[in-house]
Amino acid sequence: MKDYYTRTLRNMLIIRVFLVPFAVMLVVYGTIIYFFASYSVRQVRNELVGIAEGHRNIIDQFLSEKAAILQFTAASFSREQLRQRNHLDMIFKNLQTQSKAFFDLGVFDQNGRHVAYAGPFDLLGKSYAEAEWFKRVQNVSVYISDEFLGYRQIPHFIIAVKKEETEIAWYLRATIDTYYFNDLVENIRIGRTGEAYIVNREGVLQTKRRSGGRIMEPDPDFVKYATIDHGKTTFFTSGGWRNGYLYASAPIQQTNWQLIVRQSIGDAYAPLVSSTLVSFLLLLGGSVMVVLMGFFMAANVAAQLKSADLEKREMKTQLILAGKLAEVGEMSTGIAHEINNPLQVMKSEVAMIQSLTEDISPIIENQAPQMLIQLKDCTREIGDQINRCSHITQGLLNFARKRENTKEPIVLEQFVPKMVQMVDQRARLENIRIVQEIESDLPQIVSDPNQLQQVFLNLFNNAIYALKERISPEIRVRVTKENTTILISVSDNGCGFSSESMEKAFLPFYTTKPVGQGTGLGLSTVYGIIKGLGGDITLTSEQGAGSEFQIRLPIEEIDNTSVQFNHTLSQRR
DSSP: OOHHHHHHHHHHHIIIIIIHHHHHHHHHHHHHHHHHHHHHHHHHHHHHHHHHHHHHHHHHHHHHHHHHHHHHHHHHSOHHHHHSHHHHHHHHHHHHHHOTTEEEEEEEOTTOBEEEEESSSOOTTOBOTTOHHHHHHTTSSEEEOOOBOTTTTSOBEEEEEEEEETTEEEEEEEEEOHHHHHHHHHOOOOTTTOEEEEEOTTOBBSSOOTTSOOTTSBOTTHHHHTTSOTTSOEEEEESOTTTOEEEEEEEOTTSSOEEEEEEEHHHHTHHHHHHHHHHHHHHHHHHHHHHHHHHHHHHHHHHHHHHHHHHHHHHHHHHHHHHHHHHHHHHHHHHHHHHHHHHHHHHHHHHHHHHHHHHHHHHHTTTOHHHHHHHHHHHHHHHHHHHHHHHHHHHHHHHHOOOOOOOEEEOHHHHHHHHHHHHHHHHHHTTOEEEEEEOTTOOOEEEOHHHHHHHHHHHHHHHHHHTTTOSSOEEEEEEEEETTEEEEEEEEOSSOOOHHHHHHTTSTTOOOSOTTSOOSOHHHHHHHHHHHTTOEEEEEEETTTEEEEEEEEEOOOOOHHHHHHHHHHHHHO
16 A cells, blocks of 8 residues: 555545534534524623613602602692791601602792702702793693702702692702712622613713713713614614623603613623633634544554555465465476486486496597597586486475474574574675674574574575675674564665565565576575464565565473473483
8 A cells, every 4th residue: 555545545534534523513513603692692682671671660660759759748738837947857857767869858939939948058048930940840740850050059850749729839849869869870780891870861961970971961972872762772782892882771761861771892792702712712622632633543544454455465465475385386396206207317327328438438538538528528517417407306395395393492592693603604705794683581482493494594595695795794683572472583785675576585486596596496495484383474675775584483382391301302312
């Protein structure tokens, strides 16, 4: 499997397994956030409107109650009774006992003259004929004024009631404590910036504004909600996120006032923003984790699939190789037997020719000495070729022969150096350095030493051949324990295999050596021996850089009784 295919598989897994569900999750999350935001906005609006209506009812109830008290007082006493100072003072004290909102109390005749007064100011005898409140109360039974200065020159508002005695009208008026009423209106806390105040139809403040604005000053925000319908409770938004405000306006039934409840947009929607931000951060963090997990999982799955594919290809190659080995082995056995017979005959005939040549050599030596020499050379060459053919057929028989493994405990710390010693002299002649790296305390293995000897010699011979004419030639033998196996590595810095040669390296009769210098049976024999011993062998190589054969042999438990018994038999023999 090529790398680009692995990347494609990994990307496909990421897209199909993670990104598509993640995109669906984002859509779901966005939909939830949208409806949550819409719901929160409605909740903020409803809350503000509910506060305005609830507080408006309290103010309406307050004004109605105070107007009713004045009407009851006017109905309970005559003008003459109220004009008596002591009597009016007693009534005023009674009113203050009921409510601290009453600041003073006065009686006016039909001309607007103050005929009786109970309170802290000196207002007795003053005329209010031109006062706005007096003009208005003449036409209604109860009148609640806007804030005005009056004779006392401080902002206040009054509640006046009209009564007629013998067709002569007179008026009872009470001033409402501005501070008391202002506290009643301001007694609203909504978040950090929420406040409430009252304006009349002209936008003049009837109570002070906590964020700035005194009584009887124009509300600077009036233009923003001036279009609000004053007949019902309304909700209005003005400005942007930073400087904008939410307004809820509720009309007060007893007057022409509007109760304004105001809160900054940022403050009102702060919980929504915070929850959205937290959700977004959680989603972002979760997304990063999902993407990372998806990437690593996809990469892991792709790597596992790649590994499985490699194992499958390797197993397929091994099956093909095993089949070829078996076929070649059977064929080789037959061919070797068939060739051996004529070779033996040819060998006998050559020996006879050599014998006859020796017999007739005294006769013809003088007559045709040159022909005699040629005859001997031809006979020797035929003998050499017959021996070479015999060697090849013997190799074929050794390759195809199914040997019985003679297993016995092998101490690798001793066995491997002996194998190196067998080729050490030849390596010295070739100026090749053999490095041994044998791990200490290696467990003994149970294997066939003769077949392992053949394996090592074949690998060493191949390495020596590959190191011809190389600079600083070196063979490195490494023996280590790897889990439940012994790993034996034979590497060289020789000419190496090409990629095409690596695929055929273990095939019988395949050789990279020149004609006449190799049978192509060495590595195939090594492969067959290692597989027969229950091990495994792999080859890694780079052309021009060197090769490495890795042999893994299983570590089997040694039956000490059997070993001792075999050792005793060996000593007796």
